[in-house]
Amino acid sequence: xxxxxxxxxxxxxxxxxxxxxxxxxxxxxxxxxxxxxxxxxxxxxxxxxxxxxxxxxxxxxxxxxxxxxxxxxxxxxxxxxxxxxxxxxxxxxxxxxxxxxxxxxxxxxxxxxxxxxxxxxxxxxxxxxxxxxxxxxxxxxxxxxxxxxxxxxxxxxxxxxxxxxxxxxxxxxxxxxxxxxxxxxxxxxxxxxxxxxxxxxxxxxxxxxxxxxxxxxxxxxxxxxxxxxxxxxxxxxxxxxxxxxxxxxxxxxxxxxxxxx
Amino acid sequence: xxxxxxxxxxxxxxxxxxxxxxxxxxxxxxxxxxxxxxxxxxxxxxxxxxxxxxxxxxxxxxxxxxxxxxxxxxxxxxxxxxxxxxxxxxxxxxxxxxxxxxxxxxxxxxxxxxxxxxxxxxxxxxxxxxxxxxxxxxxxxxxxxxxxxxxxxxxxxxxxxxxxxxxxxxxxxxxxxxxxxxxxxxxxxxxxxxxxxxxxxxxxxxxxxxxxxxxxxxxxxxxxxxxxxxxxxxxxxxxxxxxxxxxxxxxxxxxxxxxxxxxxxxxxxxxxxxxxxxxxxxxxxxxxxxxxxxxxxxxxxxxxxxx
Numbered sequence: 001x002x003x004x005x006x007x008x009x010x011x012x013x014x015x016x017x018x019x020x021x022x023x024x025x026x027x028x029x030x031x032x033x034x035x036x037x038x039x040x041x042x043x044x045x046x047x048x049x050x051x052x053x054x055x056x057x058x059x060x061x062x063x064x065x066x067x068x069x070x071x072x073x074x075x076x077x078x079x080x081x082x083x084x085x086x087x088x089x090x091x092x093x094x095x096x097x098x099x100x101x102x103x104x105x106x107x108x109x110x111x112x113x114x115x116x117x118x119x120x121x122x123x124x125x126x127x128x129x130x131x132x133x134x135x136x137x138x139x140x141x142x143x144x145x146x147x148x149x150x151x152x153x154x155x156x157x158x159x160x161x162x163x164x165x166x167x168x169x170x171x172x173x174x175x176x177x178x179x180x181x182x183x184x185x186x187x188x189x190x191x192x193x194x195x196x197x198x199x200x201x202x203x204x205x206x207x208x209x210x211x212x213x214x215x216x217x218x219x220x221x222x223x224x225x226x227x228x229x230x231x232x233x234x235x236x237x238x239x240x241x242x243x244x245x246x247x248x249x250x251x252x253x254x255x256x257x258x259x260x261x
Numbered sequence: 262x263x264x265x266x267x268x269x270x271x272x273x274x275x276x277x278x279x280x281x282x283x284x285x286x287x288x289x290x291x292x293x294x295x296x297x298x299x300x301x302x303x304x305x306x307x308x309x310x311x312x313x314x315x316x317x318x319x320x321x322x323x324x325x326x327x328x329x330x331x332x333x334x335x336x337x338x339x340x341x342x343x344x345x346x347x348x349x350x351x352x353x354x355x356x357x358x359x360x361x362x363x364x365x366x367x368x369x370x371x372x373x374x375x376x377x378x379x380x381x382x383x384x385x386x387x388x389x390x391x392x393x394x395x396x397x398x399x400x401x402x403x404x405x406x407x408x409x410x411x412x413x414x415x416x417x418x419x420x421x422x423x424x425x426x427x428x429x430x431x432x433x434x435x436x437x438x439x440x441x442x443x444x445x446x447x448x449x450x451x452x453x454x455x456x457x458x459x460x461x462x463x464x465x466x467x468x469x470x471x472x473x474x475x476x477x478x479x480x481x482x483x484x485x486x487x488x489x490x491x492x493x494x495x496x497x498x499x500x501x502x503x504x505x506x507x508x509x510x511x512x513x514x515x516x517x518x519x520x521x522x523x524x525x526x527x528x529x530x531x532x533x534x535x536x537x538x539x540x541x542x543x544x545x546x547x548x549x550x551x552x553x554x555x556x557x558x559x560x561x562x563x564x565x566x567x568x
Binding site: 248 | 280282283284285286288289301309310313315317318320321322323325327330342473474475502505522524525526527528529567
């Protein structure tokens with residue numbers, strides 16, 4: 001982890017609500033893994049609003065570039081959207097625990113919602129390189145929000161999209177889809193990001209079927225490096241309740257450990 | 262750049278603020294370059310901390326109410342202190358307790374560890390209970406608390422004051438009379454923010470402590486006030502983002518500074534501040550930090566006119 005000052009190569013609005021940022025990462029010599037994040041400073045140091053960095057999971061990891069997909073919604077992300085190609089931007093990272101793929105894993109299931117699709121796209125890229133068959137269920141409010149679908153499709157054996165717009169995204173429907181997938185294919189591991197409801201659903205199904213599963217959690221962070229104890233969440237590890245930091249102990253956790261209230 | 266804090270020599274006047282610094286930062290900066298190390302306040306027993314959300318951003322600052330999530334003193338003695346022993350600079354242990362007796366008990370145990378150079382008594386955390394009440398809001402209690410701790414250790418005692426008082430001078434003097442070696446001015450002002458759409462407080466604990474550049478002028482004023490009445494070295498804390506901010510606090514009367522929220526924004530902030538103070542001293546041909554401390558020039562401004 002370091003505070004890298006990298007050059008913005010591209011920063012474009014790609015749908016009604018989402019933006020796509022590409023930076024030059026040729027100076028980053030550290031290993032960067034899917035599920036990890038960078039804490040990005042959306043203003044220069046002389047500007048005190050927005051003051052804090054914002055954590056962004058990595059969307060695509062390439063040889064010399066890093067890509068992020070973000071929703072321009074609050075003060076920080078709106079500020080981030082003003083960056084132009086050629087400008088320098090401060091990225092602190094890579095931070096956090098990444099997704100892990102078990103040995104001898106042959107088929108995985110991805111369950112993502114909204115911006116969580118970007119987080120799982122990075123994992124799909126890696127799993128594809130390991131010749132793993134990937135089945136993905138992507139959920140969003142509407143088709144316009146399903147923008148990483150094209151990226152993820154390249155890596156996946158089969159992608160299913162559900163939306164509120166099509167009235168296909170309700171939990172009951174997704175439950176049936178997951179059950180069908182598990183019945184038809186022998187799924188070795190499952191991964192999720194972006195929705196508490198879907199995470200709870202996947203937690204129940206994977207537990208009942210003895211499937212290893214992981215979730216990347218989203219929490220408000222202040223420091224993003226394990227110091228401030230702002231981004232804590234509760235987990236149950238080996239029967240013991242613990243309050244852990246999602247920036248350092250996560251953001252990826254075994255799904256069975258996470259306590260959803 | 263050397264400074265004397267109540268008998269403890271530090272090689273430069275920049276140290277972290279407790280709670281805004283921790284082991285994870287060793288990946289980003291070299292701890293040996295700092296003036297001193299101050300891990301997060303420790304409590305006697307493990308405690309979970311407050312409900313989330315524990316932090317929110319405000320204009321020019323942030324509010325936090327962590328509630329001192331802590332692994333307790335046993336873990337601290339077994340893991341935290343040994344971890345910091347690998348560094349060559351002074352280790353200051355920040356202590357938080359629920360009663361004067363507990364402060365005394367913990368101080369006695371922690372001060373007996375050879376590698377602990379000094380104690381910081383956190384009598385000012387706004388996030389524990391009773392609407393942000395803290396020991397450091399009463400000069401009587403401040404006196405009793407520091408006086409009792411003074412009897413169990415000869416190591417330097419730093420007392421971290423709360424800014425949430427009517428008259429910080431009387432609290433500072435109480436701590437000084439009781440035998441404190443240095444005063445940290447100050448902890449966070451108690452604050453609150455509300456989401457106007459949900460009508461909910463932005464902090465789970467309703468209120469929290471405000472930190473960041475927004476509070477610096479309040480702290481500069483309080484350092485100035487404390488320096489006017491107290492002989493003790495002051496450690497300025499609250500809103501320092503740059504070397505200029507640190508120098509301003511020194512001119513108000515601080516001998517050293519603590520840096521907190523700036524670490525979150527830029528993890529190298531403390532290193533940059535040290536370099537910036539060095540540059541300023543060279544530019545102004547200053548040879549010792551002492552030449553800065555309390556150096557604000559107040560002329561033709563009769564305070565009687567304002568008070």
